[in-house]
Each structure stands twice: as structure tokens, then as C-alpha cells.
Amino acid sequence: MNIVIVVIIAIVALLAGTALGVWISQRQTKKILMENPPLNEDAVRMMMSSMGRKPSETQVQQVLRQIRQSAKQAEKKKK
Incomplete structure (x- = not known):
């Protein structure tokens, strides 16, 4: 037993x-x-350059902020 x-x-x-x-x-x-995040500043610059744009530092930072903000919103939706 x-x-x-x-x-x-x-x-x-x-x-x-x-x-x-x-x-x-x-x-x-x-x-x-x-x-x-898996996307860093260099990756964002490379993506924008491949689309034929010369990104400024402000544009790069804005894109990174948008990515982080959308990830946080997606995390909040899951809860």
C-alpha cells in the first residue's frame, strides 16, 4: 500500500x-x-532602405516605438 x-x-x-x-x-x-525585440534599429533601417527611402533617426525610432506599442497591446488583449 x-x-x-x-x-x-x-x-x-x-x-x-x-x-x-x-x-x-x-x-x-x-x-x-x-x-x-527581434527587430532592432539596423533591421528597420535596412527595411526602409530596401523600399527606396533614406530613413532619418526620428523615423527609425518612431517605427520601433510603434512595434513595441503594438506588442504591448497584443499582450494586454491576451489577458
């Missing part, structure tokens, strides 16, 4: 640990992506 209880506790602990680990890693990944 004791061995059954130990096995049940081990399975429950394994499932709880897995769920907790997935949840923590998702939160950490989202936090890192919000702080360091």
Missing part, C-alpha cells in the same frame, strides 16, 4: 513540476522578447 502512495505522489510531483517549468519559461521568454 505504501508503494502505491509513493508512486502516486511521484507522478503528481512530476506533472506539477513540468507544468510549473513550462509556465515559468513562457513568462521569461515573453519578458525577454518585450525587452529585446
Whole structure:
């Protein structure tokens, strides 16, 4: 009887640990992506240059702010 209880506790602990680990890693990944978006200033400049525009620093910063703001709004919608 004791061995059954130990096995049940081990399975429950394994499932709880897995769920907790997935949840923590998702939160950490989202936090890192919000702080360091995959698009940086150089990528925005390259995209604007490929469209035939010579972007100013103000335009680049404006695009980056818009990207960050839309990511925050999307995050708020999910909650």
C-alpha cells in the first residue's frame, strides 16, 4: 500500500513540476522578447532602405516605438 502512495505522489510531483517549468519559461521568454525585440534599429533601417527611402533617426525610432506599442497591446488583449 505504501508503494502505491509513493508512486502516486511521484507522478503528481512530476506533472506539477513540468507544468510549473513550462509556465515559468513562457513568462521569461515573453519578458525577454518585450525587452529585446527581434527587430532592432539596423533591421528597420535596412527595411526602409530596401523600399527606396533614406530613413532619418526620428523615423527609425518612431517605427520601433510603434512595434513595441503594438506588442504591448497584443499582450494586454491576451489577458
